[in-house]
Amino acid sequence: xxxxxxxxxxxxxxxxxxxxxxxxxxxxxxxxxxxxxxxxxxxxxxxxxxxxxxxxxxxxxxxxxxxxxxxxxxxxxxxxxxxxxxxxxxxxxxxxxxxxxxxxxxxxxxxxxxxxxxxxxxxxxxxxxxxxxxxxxxxxxxxxxxxxxxxxxxxxxxxx
Amino acid sequence: xxxxxxxxxxxxxxxxxxxxxxxxxxxxxxxxxxxxxxxxxxxxxxxxxxxxxxxxxxxxxxxxxxxxxxxxxxxxxxxxxxxxxxxxxxxxxxxxxxxxxxxxxxxxxxxxxxxxxxxxxxxxxxxxxxxxxxxxxxxxxxxxxxxxxxxxxxxxxxxxxxxxxxxxxxxxxxxxxxxxxxxxxxxxxxxxxxxxxxxxxxxxxxxxxxxxxxxxxxxxxxxxxxxxxxxxxxxxxxxxxxxxxxxxxxxxxxxxxxxxxxxxxxxxxxxxxxxxxxxxxxxxxxxxxxxxxxxxxxxxxxxxxxxxxxxxxxxxxxxxxxxxxxxxxxx
Numbered sequence: 001x002x003x004x005x006x007x008x009x010x011x012x013x014x015x016x017x018x019x020x021x022x023x024x025x026x027x028x029x030x031x032x033x034x035x036x037x038x039x040x041x042x043x044x045x046x047x048x049x050x051x052x053x054x055x056x057x058x059x060x061x062x063x064x065x066x067x068x069x070x071x072x073x074x075x076x077x078x079x080x081x082x083x084x085x086x087x088x089x090x091x092x093x094x095x096x097x098x099x100x101x102x103x104x105x106x107x108x109x110x111x112x113x114x115x116x117x118x119x120x121x122x123x124x125x126x127x128x129x130x131x132x133x134x135x136x137x138x139x140x141x142x143x144x145x146x147x148x149x150x151x152x153x154x155x156x157x158x159x160x
Numbered sequence: 161x162x163x164x165x166x167x168x169x170x171x172x173x174x175x176x177x178x179x180x181x182x183x184x185x186x187x188x189x190x191x192x193x194x195x196x197x198x199x200x201x202x203x204x205x206x207x208x209x210x211x212x213x214x215x216x217x218x219x220x221x222x223x224x225x226x227x228x229x230x231x232x233x234x235x236x237x238x239x240x241x242x243x244x245x246x247x248x249x250x251x252x253x254x255x256x257x258x259x260x261x262x263x264x265x266x267x268x269x270x271x272x273x274x275x276x277x278x279x280x281x282x283x284x285x286x287x288x289x290x291x292x293x294x295x296x297x298x299x300x301x302x303x304x305x306x307x308x309x310x311x312x313x314x315x316x317x318x319x320x321x322x323x324x325x326x327x328x329x330x331x332x333x334x335x336x337x338x339x340x341x342x343x344x345x346x347x348x349x350x351x352x353x354x355x356x357x358x359x360x361x362x363x364x365x366x367x368x369x370x371x372x373x374x375x376x377x378x379x380x381x382x383x384x385x386x387x388x389x390x391x392x393x394x395x396x397x398x399x400x401x402x403x404x405x406x407x408x409x410x411x412x413x414x415x416x417x418x419x420x421x422x423x424x425x426x427x428x429x430x431x432x433x434x435x436x437x438x439x440x441x442x443x444x445x446x447x448x449x450x451x452x453x454x455x456x457x458x459x460x461x462x463x464x465x466x467x468x469x470x471x472x473x474x475x476x477x478x479x480x481x482x483x484x485x486x487x488x489x490x491x
Contacts, residue, residue: 033220060194078209090195
């Protein structure tokens with residue numbers, strides 16, 4: 001009898017969860033991701049011009065700009081707001097102009113400014129982490145996001 | 161806290177530094193093959209927050225990009241120095257490395273040009289040979305290249321050794337330099353960097369020409385090393401009376417000075433001189449560099465037989481002299 005109750009409880013929880021998520025996404029924070037590629041063209045006079053384009057295809061070495069737009073669509077402030085972007089395996093991190101961002105080089109277990117992180121070598125020694133070692137980037141906001149507030153986060157990457 | 165004004169300033173900083181980023185990024189393209197053509201890059205960000213109902217996570221939309229094939233080829237002459245050859249020599253190998261620095265499998269055609277200018281002569285290319293993998297030219301074991309029939313197919317980052325075999329024309333001077341250019345050309349196409357060939361890439365995507373423009377060349381060089389020998393012969397006479405008259409019984413001492421010139425070697429240099437008619441060879445009189453030589457055809461360099469003095473000098477490098485003497489009496 002006890003076993004049956006717990007089973008029924010689990011069932012009701014599972015069916016309830018999608019409903020909760022739906023209700024929240026309707027009036028909570030939304031986040032939108034955009035990827036642009038930086039293409040440089042040189043005109044006849046030798047002047048180079050850099051354009052940001054929305055790509056469908058890229059080649060190794062292409063410079064990508066990732067733009068994340070967020071908005072608090074809710075009626076209440078969103079606290080403990082953290083945006084996390086795991087880097088696609090084929091993209092090497094190439095910096096961010098946002099000093100608030102922290103990065104991880106170990107799959108998201110530890111975080112910090114790149115200069116403070118290190119990579120453990122196979123022989124037990126360690127070396128300073130490099131941009132291409134970055135696995136995740138995240139922004140942890142100290143202040144709640146007021147209702148209706150929107151913002152934009154950016155970082156750069158290179159197609160490996 | 162990132163606010164609107166903060167992100168606006170950040171955007172300006174981003175654009176201001178973009179030129180620097182571009183220059184530093186260029187070498188990355190040339191070095192490694194990079195992400196394999198056809199790979200799909202997906203990016204999804206997530207946000208967690210608490211707006212009163214506990215911690216909640218939302219995911220962004222997912223951006224997907226496909227990696228196109230980048231055609232990047234490198235040809236590099238890999239002999240450590242000019243390959244030494246001699247006038248008339250055949251099948252002299254020049255060694256090149258052909259490397260696929262692109263990110264997809266690509267087929268390359270190979271061709272040579274020997275009229276490159278800036279050198280002293282045009283080697284006559286007889287064959288292009290694809291190495292079996294050990295980096296050493298082995299006739300009969302390595303594969304002779306036939307254009308259009310066994311064009312090399314290279315995986316990303318794969319490198320093969322190619323030998324270019326040439327005949328060195330005769331009549332060249334010591335120190336003459338001759339070059340051959342080897343070109344590898346992508347079978348997909350060539351053109352300005354950035355040119356795209358729709359649907360021609362690995363996995364059905366586009367193929368885009370990298371900095372090499374679909375082909376690359378390098379020049380390899382031979383240097384002619386030859387040597388020559390000149391022989392000066394002189395004679396001194398001692399007559400039976402202590403004078404220098406040529407009378408029966410006079411002893412004539414012949415001196416042969418062989419002088420070699422040039423940067424090469426003279427292999428198996430043999431000097432022989434017939435004893436003049438009307439004279440008789442003095443047995444055991446041959447010297448080489450002041451050292452007496454036996455008349456027998458044995459281990460030492462000198463011998464006498466059939467009325468001829470013969471001295472085998474072996475291999476002599478350019479810039480040396482060898483002095484041989486022998487004696488004969490006037491009949």
